[in-house]
Amino acid sequence: MSTARKLAEPVLGIVDVDGLLLSADPLLMRLHLRCGGKEGGPLAVPELAALCRLSRRLGMNLSRPVQASDDDCRIEMWVETRLASPDRDQPLSLSIIDWKEYSHDESDKMDPARDRDFDRLEGRGAIRTDAALRIIAQQMPGDAARNFDAIGRSLVDIYDVIPPSAHAKLLEAVAERQPIRNQRVRQKSGAQALFLLQGQPLIDKAGLFAGYRFTATPDDPTEDQAVGDADSKNVSGKLISDSLFGMQLGPALRQPLGKIIANAETISGKLEGPLRGDYVSYAKDIASAGRHLLDLVNDLSDLEAIERPEFTVAGDDIDLVDLAHRAAGLLAVKAADHQIRIELPDEGDKLPASGEFRRSLQILVNLIGNAIRYSPDGSVISLRVSNEQGFARISVTDQGAGIAPEDQERIFDKFERLGRSGDGGSGLGLFISRRLARAMGGSLTVTSEAGQGSTFTLALPERKQS
Amino acid sequence: MDRTKQNDIIRRARAMADKASLVADDFAQVLFPRTDVVFNDRMRSNAQQYLHGVVNQIEKRICEIATRDLGVTHELLLSIGQGGDGQSFALLEHRGLLNQPEIVHHLFVKTQQMELAARLLQKISQEDLESTLTRHLDHEDPAVAQAAMGLLVAQSKSTGSAAEIAASLADLPPEIVYAVAWPVTAALARLSAFPGPRLQQAAERLLAEHDESAGLTRKAERLAQLLEQAKTENDPAPHPMKDGLSLFVARLARQSGLTSDQIVTFTAEPNMARFIVVLRAADYPVENALSIYAALGSGDNILTAATYGELDRDRSLTLVSHWVAPEAFQKAERIFSRDYLGEEGK
Numbered sequence: 001m002s003t004a005r006k007l008a009e010p011v012l013g014i015v016d017v018d019g020l021l022l023s024a025d026p027l028l029m030r031l032h033l034r035c036g037g038k039e040g041g042p043l044a045v046p047e048l049a050a051l052c053r054l055s056r057r058l059g060m061n062l063s064r065p066v067q068a069s070d071d072d073c074r075i076e077m078w079v080e081t082r083l084a085s086p087d088r089d090q091p092l093s094l095s096i097i098d099w100k101e102y103s104h105d106e107s108d109k110m111d112p113a114r115d116r117d118f119d120r121l122e123g124r125g126a127i128r129t130d131a132a133l134r135i136i137a138q139q140m141p142g143d144a145a146r147n148f149d150a151i152g153r154s155l156v157d158i159y160d161v162i163p164p165s166a167h168a169k170l171l172e173a174v175a176e177r178q179p180i181r182n183q184r185v186r187q188k189s190g191a192q193a194l195f196l197l198q199g200q201p202l203i204d205k206a207g208l209f210a211g212y213r214f215t216a217t218p219d220d221p222t223e224d225q226a227v228g229d230a231d232s233k234n235v236s237g238k239l240i241s242d243s244l245f246g247m248q249l250g251p252a253l254r255q256p257l258g259k260i261i262a263n264a265e266t267i268s269g270k271l272e273g274p275l276r277g278d279y280v281s282y283a284k285d286i287a288s289a290g291r292h293l294l295d296l297v298n299d300l301s302d303l304e305a306i307e308r309p310e311f312t313v314a315g316d317d318i319d320l321v322d323l324a325h326r327a328a329g330l331l332a333v334k335a336a337d338h339q340i341r342i343e344l345p346d347e348g349d350k351l352p353a354s355g356e357f358r359r360s361l362q363i364l365v366n367l368i369g370n371a372i373r374y375s376p377d378g379s380v381i382s383l384r385v386s387n388e389q390g391f392a393r394i395s396v397t398d399q400g401a402g403i404a405p406e407d408q409e410r411i412f413d414k415f416e417r418l419g420r421s422g423d424g425g426s427g428l429g430l431f432i433s434r435r436l437a438r439a440m441g442g443s444l445t446v447t448s449e450a451g452q453g454s455t456f457t458l459a460l461p462e463r464k465q466s
Numbered sequence: 467m468d469r470t471k472q473n474d475i476i477r478r479a480r481a482m483a484d485k486a487s488l489v490a491d492d493f494a495q496v497l498f499p500r501t502d503v504v505f506n507d508r509m510r511s512n513a514q515q516y517l518h519g520v521v522n523q524i525e526k527r528i529c530e531i532a533t534r535d536l537g538v539t540h541e542l543l544l545s546i547g548q549g550g551d552g553q554s555f556a557l558l559e560h561r562g563l564l565n566q567p568e569i570v571h572h573l574f575v576k577t578q579q580m581e582l583a584a585r586l587l588q589k590i591s592q593e594d595l596e597s598t599l600t601r602h603l604d605h606e607d608p609a610v611a612q613a614a615m616g617l618l619v620a621q622s623k624s625t626g627s628a629a630e631i632a633a634s635l636a637d638l639p640p641e642i643v644y645a646v647a648w649p650v651t652a653a654l655a656r657l658s659a660f661p662g663p664r665l666q667q668a669a670e671r672l673l674a675e676h677d678e679s680a681g682l683t684r685k686a687e688r689l690a691q692l693l694e695q696a697k698t699e700n701d702p703a704p705h706p707m708k709d710g711l712s713l714f715v716a717r718l719a720r721q722s723g724l725t726s727d728q729i730v731t732f733t734a735e736p737n738m739a740r741f742i743v744v745l746r747a748a749d750y751p752v753e754n755a756l757s758i759y760a761a762l763g764s765g766d767n768i769l770t771a772a773t774y775g776e777l778d779r780d781r782s783l784t785l786v787s788h789w790v791a792p793e794a795f796q797k798a799e800r801i802f803s804r805d806y807l808g809e810e811g812k
Contacts, residue, residue: 062678078691098609
């Protein structure tokens with residue numbers, strides 16, 4: 001898979017006599033940072049640095065093909081060096097006139113652990129099967145998670161395929177290695193929970209069919225008849241609220257939105273065949289707008305959930321360092337798009353805390369997402385952990401515009417946007433995050449000065465390491 | 467005998483004494499060449515002529531910059547700058563300063579390129595060869611069309627036809643300009659006895675004004691990169707009679723990961739053995755490979771479909787991947803291999 005970037009203008013950079021990258025256009029700066037460079041530090045792309053050194057040693061302007069690589073892709077460039085004058089102390093200009101990216105084979109496939117984090121964050125389950133549809137791994141939400149006997153057994157032994165699709169149709173799709181969309185299944189034993197399966201065939205490195213990866217979204221059987229059928233609320237125990245939104249509107253919106261997003265992504269990913277470039281772009285816009293709406297629906301559902309007096313959270317054993325890495329992993333692409341680097345605590349460290357895994361991850365994703373949204377491109381977001389007075393703390397510090405003292409409490413209010421609009425936020429994220437933190441026995445606070453960036457700190461009850 | 471003649475004989479005798487120890491080396495190289503590559507008289511003559519041209523052009527440009535831009539008024543330098551006979555070549559040749567490996571390697575590649583161009587012109591006319599690039603001018607990717615135009619312009623600026631021996635300063639690789647410019651500057655300083663740093667400043671300006679992007683080789687390599695990136699399955703394989711020599715070599719180099727210089731060098735070797743392996747590794751269909759071999763070969767040998775077809779592609783790929791390794795690495799490996807064999811033999 002390759003991505004050509006048609007450069008309307010060359011990508012420019014300035015390198016001084018000591019090899020320091022004095023300035024760079026965003027594309028070059030992103031590559032420099034991904035190669036481990038720092039702003040104003042030595043040019044960290046080895047092939048470009050070597051070309052600069054040769055140009056300077058010869059005292060000549062060079063024009064050569066260069067290949068560079070970061071974690072995600074290999075980049076083919078055509079680079080020209082320009083010396084300002086024969087004076088060797090003068091900076092050297094880099095001008096990249098061609099830029100083509102090729103994904104690494106591995107990067108074409110998503111990191112499975114990251115996939116699972118997304119699923120957990122969204123309250124979805126995941127099932128991985130082999131080519132014979134035998135379950136080789138599963139992680140399901142709620143009671144279904146306790147079904148340990150499923151491993152090694154056929155998917156159709158554990159789940160009943162229920163209308164509108166049918167058993168034969170599912171097997172037909174599997175036989176043809178086709179993606180499986182919106183397949184309803186019900187657990188044969190236990191809580192007999194209903195799920196909506198979306199399956200993608202997996203192809204191994206030798207190009208052979210290797211099974212399926214399914215996502216399983218808890219399904220509401222009343223959904224199709226919910227609107228206008230108030231008597232059919234017999235599964236209200238599973239819903240986060242029995243109000244109009246939580247019971248009826250939320251699920252009724254979530255599923256069609258999910259379908260819109262899935263179909264738009266299928267189109268933009270050209271999974272069904274080639275497509276004109278502008279149509280790909282429209283499909284991406286549709287998917288993006290759909291995701292925004294889905295976020296809003298989720299926020300409103302959460303809002304209702306946390307405002308209920310009986311709202312409780314689980315007291316899982318969690319590790320804030322691990323959560324920091326997971327949350328940063330979920331937002332890695334978004335950060336890279338803005339050339340933002342996320343500094344994380346050492347992966348080997350541990351900071352045990354008590355709180356619900358999914359809710360804590362949700363808070364961190366919200367904090368880091370906000371930091372990315374309101375930080376300048378090319379800046380750094382730092383995550384630091386500490387523990388004091390019985391609380392494990394994790395702070396998210398950005399280099400954004402900061403928050404004025406008088407606004408620092410207001411931002412935790414419902415629907416408070418501080419006059420901002422059009423950036424994809426709903427004004428509910430921090431309100432929900434603080435309420436969740438408090439429900440877990442902790443707190444969410446902010447310190448900031450206008451123009452100096454902000455630091456949000458999540459504190460959760462410390463758990464003693466055994 | 468007058469005194470001048472006496473001095474001349476004494477000077478020659480001294481010079482001969484300096485060189486006498488090297489006579490045996492030269493003769494040994496002719497009698498017992500270490501490679502199987504055949505250097506015919508035409509190649510030797512071309513190489514001498516080309517090197518002479520390179521040194522003269524650099525010398526003239528340095529003198530031009532020194533006299534016109536830096537205000538030097540020395541008579542010899544003025545004369546060379548205005549197109550008078552060059553003076554440095556004899557001195558540099560005599561002192562062995564042109565015998566540097568990178569200069570000699572460049573000479574060999576350039577001479578072989580001329581040899582290939584001459585062979586190609588026996589099969590296709592100069593006009594047809596020049597028109598090959600025009601088909602890329604209508605390419606749907608504007609970057610390809612623009613690069614093709616750039617190569618056409620660079621070709622038209624290159625002196626004479628592809629098979630003619632002519633040195634163009636603009637087409638020289640920067641490393642060669644650098645390797646020649648400083649010895650030429652030193653020779654000029656010695657011959658003119660001109661003091662001060664202005665000759666060196668002129669050389670620095672010559673180097674700084676050299677624009678590699680305008681050279682024929684880089685233009686061809688950039689077009690090759692863009693064409694390979696935009697390639698579809700239905701595109702025909704590159705061919706010297708359809709792409710022209712520079713672009714064909716650049717495309718094959720890109721496909722194989724080798725350098726253009728390596729590809730040209732391989733064509734000089736007996737039976738073009740390594741060149742054929744490169745074609746096989748790049749998966750050229752048999753009819754294309756035979757046609758390319760016929761277009762670039764000297765006609766002394768014939769490549770058959772059976773011979774080409776029997777070449778194992780995986781082995782060819784392994785060999786090519788070995789040749790892609792840095793030259794210093796390959797050289798060290800060869801030496802280790804010889805040492806190993808030597809110890810075995812003891």
